[in-house]
Amino acid sequence: MQRFPGGHLNPWLATEGTIEEAEARVGIARNQIALAEIALDETRIRMPFDGYVRTTRLSPGQVVERLVTDVGEVYAKHQLRVRARISAFDLNSLQPVIGRTATAVADGRAYETVVERVSKEVDIETRLASLYLEVLDQENAAMLPPPGTFADVTVEGPMQDDVFVLPESALRINGSVWLVDDGRLTAFTPASVGYGDGGWLVRAFDTRDGIVVSRVPGAREGLGVNAVTAGAEQ
Numbered sequence: 001m002q003r004f005p006g007g008h009l010n011p012w013l014a015t016e017g018t019i020e021e022a023e024a025r026v027g028i029a030r031n032q033i034a035l036a037e038i039a040l041d042e043t044r045i046r047m048p049f050d051g052y053v054r055t056t057r058l059s060p061g062q063v064v065e066r067l068v069t070d071v072g073e074v075y076a077k078h079q080l081r082v083r084a085r086i087s088a089f090d091l092n093s094l095q096p097v098i099g100r101t102a103t104a105v106a107d108g109r110a111y112e113t114v115v116e117r118v119s120k121e122v123d124i125e126t127r128l129a130s131l132y133l134e135v136l137d138q139e140n141a142a143m144l145p146p147p148g149t150f151a152d153v154t155v156e157g158p159m160q161d162d163v164f165v166l167p168e169s170a171l172r173i174n175g176s177v178w179l180v181d182d183g184r185l186t187a188f189t190p191a192s193v194g195y196g197d198g199g200w201l202v203r204a205f206d207t208r209d210g211i212v213v214s215r216v217p218g219a220r221e222g223l224g225v226n227a228v229t230a231g232a233e234q
Helices: 018-042 088-093
Strands: 051-056 072-076 081-087 101-106 109-118 128-135 152-155 163-166 177-181 184-188 192-196 199-203
Touching: 081 088, 081 101, 081 109, 081 152, 088 128, 088 192, 101 128, 128 152
Parallel strands: none
Antiparallel strands: 051 072, 081 128, 101 109, 101 152, 109 128, 163 199, 177 184, 192 199
């Protein structure tokens, strides 16, 4: 009404410029759609490897913004590694450890692996180092466990000569054992090699009259005892 103050407004004149303005807005909207279609055509989620999607927050047909950075988790195909925690003692008993073969059992399946590298630092809280194992022949594996799967790892250790395999019951807290020498207890600390399926591995030593493999109440240096065969009645 400001364009025609105090006068009679013809209905046709009321639309003056309105159609042109609406057409202009339609043109702008069409241009915005064309730009969006170009952006959509150029939008791809790519990874520098072939792999699998572990988790995703996307679904078919979903519209996402261009600046979204966290859309899910993926992992590389046939690049699986296993991390195994190991004590410094066991790590030393496996030296040289790089290149040693190991078996990793995960989800009921056994995978042949090889030690690829060792962590440079030891965890401050657990005092454990980490072995990183490469899974062999991944390309031909019918199925691989996803990242985060727990595995039971057995590393093949070096061959040892001149060692004793003692039951863990023979080990005292300070790493020594009780020997029987001329009817009396005497403490001895053997050189530990590591642990195997059969027990505690130590360097061979003079066992005197025998090694105590059970708990002795009130055990102390010089205590008088009678040595008997393990398992025999006393």
